[in-house]
Amino acid sequence: MKKRVAIIGGGFAGIELAKSLEAHMNVTLIEQNTHFVHTPAMVRAVVQPKILERALIPYDSLLKQGSIIHGRAQSVEANGVLLEHGEHVPADYIIVATGSANATPFKPKENSIKALLDDHADVHQQLKAARSVAIVGAGAVGTELAGEISHFMPDKQVTLVSSASTLFPDFPSRLGRNLEAKLKATGVKVILGAMAENLKSLNEPYSGTLKLSNGDQISADLIFPVIGSRARSELLEALPGVEKSSANRVKVDPWMRPSDLSNVFAVGDVADNGDPMTVIAINRQAPWLAKLLRAVSQGKKLEEQKAFAPDNKQMILIPLGPEKGNSFLSLMTVGNFLTRLIKGKDLFLSKFNRALGREAPVNN
Ligand SMILES: Cc1cc2nc3c(=O)[nH]c(=O)nc-3n(C[C@H](O)[C@H](O)[C@H](O)COP(=O)(O)OP(=O)(O)OC[C@H]3O[C@@H](n4cnc5c(N)ncnc54)[C@H](O)[C@@H]3O)c2cc1C
Structure with missing residues (x-):
């Protein structure tokens, strides 16, 4: 039986993790929006709105084996994720990748x-x-x-x-x-x-x-x-043992865990692991976390896996x-x-x- 992982947030961290884990684990990606928002193009889109056609990308063809639920996560529990419309998504591991908010019109201010x-x-x-x-x-x-x-x-x-x-x-x-x-x-x-x-x-x-x-x-x-940017850390704030840092981010331990729940991880803008809030940082974080989850889901001990080290030469x-x-x-x-x-x-x-x-x- 493959282990189940629920990923909350289909931003840069969430999509990379969902893609790289779907062959190894039972992946459910929970995302409130219909389209991926490619932020590096959102600045030029202010002067060249035509590029929005390529900067807002539907999620329909992202995953081959994993599934996507279009909905808003309301809370994280040790055994899964509760969605706003009442559904419970059971999971062995939960990754919170809820990212950050920014001013209009760089990121969606509502879930739309x-x-x-x-x-x-x-x-x-x-x-x-x-x-x-x-x-x-x-x-x-x-x-x-x-x-x-x-x-x-x-x-x-x-x-x-x-x-x-x-x-x-x-x-x-x-x-x-x-x-x-x-x-x-x-x-x-x-x-x-x-x-x-x-x-x-x-x-x-x-x-x-x-x-x-x-x-x-x-x-x-x-x-x-x-x-x-200000991190969207509301889901994590409710968990036991959570500590906030700057820009609303939540501190994580060297294995990217933000709370006392040992099967809950946080990555990307929402997680203060020493890296800045950038896609460049996520390009290192997501493969590291995917590797860790593959190892622990195969029964290896988490603490024996290499800890994450932030990059100080960004x-x-x-x-x-x-x-x-x-x-x-x-x-x-x-x-x-x-x-x-x-x-x-x-x-x-x-x-x-x-x-x-x-x-x-x-x-x-
Ligand atoms: C205008 C702009 C330009 C940028 N350009 C660059 C650049 O060129 N290079 C670079 O390295 N970085 C850039 N950045 C930074 C980069 O965008 C962020 O570091 C990156 O988006 C963070 O990715 P993430 O996956 O952590 O979160 P996000 O990309 O913020 O994605 C989080 C996702 O989670 C979803 N979500 C949140 N809460 C919930 C919930 N409760 N339930 C379900 N879904 C939820 C959101 O809808 C969103 O899709 C830019 C940022 C901005 C604002």
Whole structure:
């Protein structure tokens, strides 16, 4: 008899685990939405809504042997998962991969792909009508958004505001310096070391005037708050022994267990295992966890398996539109050519359309 594993959340972590475990275990993937949301393309989708056709990918062809339940998990129990509509999904192992939320229109704010499409259409219209745009937050999403707008809509006056004194202060200084120079060369105004003190919304774009901690005031037809992701950890919070960390994440032990329940695991954005909240980090976490589950489901002792070690040399890829950008590839900072080749041109859309069993159309 194959062991049963229930995976909650069909984001980057959930789909990778479901695919790699379905030949070995009885896999049930529980996902509230009808489509996978390919976040790396959601920034460009603000200026090029057509790519939503490839960035929102139906789950229908993801699994060959495992099953998918479209529903919302309400609670995690030692012997399975209770769904909102009352069904109990029995499982020997449970993986919580509920990910994180972000501002509109980068991720669905409700459990509805239709609402996300409506939000995109709405924000795109507002952007087309705007002459001036301010972006508050210069992490990867904010910086890429500035680059995408300046590439596809060069007539907009774009201002990028960051409280940090450089762009990407956690990476070698060349990365931030080069990105700043490229943004400025396309006319983006970059304001560093200043906090926006009166953000009217943390969740959706609006029109107004920003007051900055350096005394500046910026009026913009459209202000995008882009201040980072918050983990969706509600399911885990109810479990015994759970401890929260930053951005609403939940701490996990070296075998990715978040609570006193030894058969419950957490992975991806929701789990603080020392890695940042990125797909790049999940590309290491998911294969590690799949291997661990294969071993324990065959009767091997969990504590005798190799513990997970976070990667302290993370990569980052920052396209500024399809042509330009800079990236840090663990050992060195690279420029336009490699950033375009690895990410900027296709945003990994072809890879993930294939992974979900949908061949991507050739026209980008
Ligand atoms: C705009 C944007 C661009 C990004 N670009 C990049 C990039 O280029 N490179 C990179 O490395 N990282 C990028 N990231 C970060 C990356 O998106 C996250 O690290 C990644 O999505 C995390 O994957 P996950 O599987 O943990 O969770 P998610 O992708 O958030 O997926 C979680 C899934 O769980 C489902 N879910 C949640 N709760 C329940 C429930 N109770 N019941 C059922 N289903 C539930 C959700 O519907 C969702 O499908 C970006 C993030 C954003 C916001």
